[in-house]
């Protein structure tokens with residue numbers, strides 16, 4: 007049977023398009039299959055009390071290990087999932103994962119907390135409060151042990167964010183503003199939202215000891231947080247000079263490669279139980295073995 011040449015060409019093009027689209031899913035399609043296959047997991051970066059370097063807890067940081075073994079960092083898929091609405095499912099999986107990874111440790115150590123990152127969708131809807139309540143049932147983990155972190159951007163719908171923060175407090179959770187100082191109206195958020203803590207963004211910590219124009223900002227952030235009685239946690243502490251500065255300035259907590267990288271659950275537990283004064287080997291090694 008002979009087809010006219012035009013029909014053959016059209017058929018070949020259609021088949022080629024189908025073959026290509028089968029091989030390459032859109033980023034959203036890939037995240038969907040990653041969610042379906044439960045390829046997302048969590049690393050835990052220790053949060054340290056600067057005064058005496060005691061570990062206070064950890065921040066839960068999501069990672070994606072794809073079927074080919076490659077590991078995708080959070081900032082390469084979280085923003086996509088936020089835009090597509092998949093962040094809800096991702097947040098749920100992160101909460102479930104944290105409770106599986108940390109149930110024993112948190113139940114044994116009521117003094118330790120885990121901070122989970124939430125997006126605008128999570129803070130707008132407040133559904134994470136119910137999700138957390140259900141997930142915590144029967145685990146022996148106190149709500150006080152779960153902190154919420156939300157960036158200024160995710161708190162933009164101030165009224166809805168405030169309702170979520172108030173509901174979080176009623177349950178016993180603490181709430182921190184993440185990446186503090188990088189938004190365009192940080193001060194306004196602080197005035198309107200009853201948060202407990204701020205995470206001082208790494209970009210400000212980076213300026214400590216330099217004469218960058220932005221280095222004049224960090225004393226003001228610290229002053230303001232003190233005036234408002236907010237707990238301060240500095241992120242991205244990489245050297246002893248930064249630690250000394252933040253400690254002297256009265257910043258209570260910190261995290262960064264100087265102490266430890268984000269760790270797999272077992273390594274975090276080992277870090278927690280390490281003898282005082284021991285140097286964490288993880289702090290000097292790359293995060294992944296890939």
Ligand code: C2E
Pocket residue numbers: 051066067068079080081084097100123124125155157184185208241242243244261262263264268
């Ligand atoms: P973030 O919440 O501000 O987290 C801190 C980021 O700084 C993490 O990057 C951490 O690995 C990195 N970091 C910590 N200490 C140091 C240091 O000393 N030096 C350097 N260079 N980096 C340091 P990560 O894990 O790639 O996460 C990036 C962002 O993705 C997070 O920023 C957070 O906004 C978002 N994210 C991570 N996990 C989740 C999650 O489960 N849900 C949501 N919605 N967002 C998440």
Ligand code: MG
Pocket residue numbers: 065123155184
């Ligand atoms: Mg965070």
Ligand code: MG
Pocket residue numbers: 184185205207241
């Ligand atoms: Mg942060």
Ligand code: MG
Pocket residue numbers: 185207208241
């Ligand atoms: Mg940050």
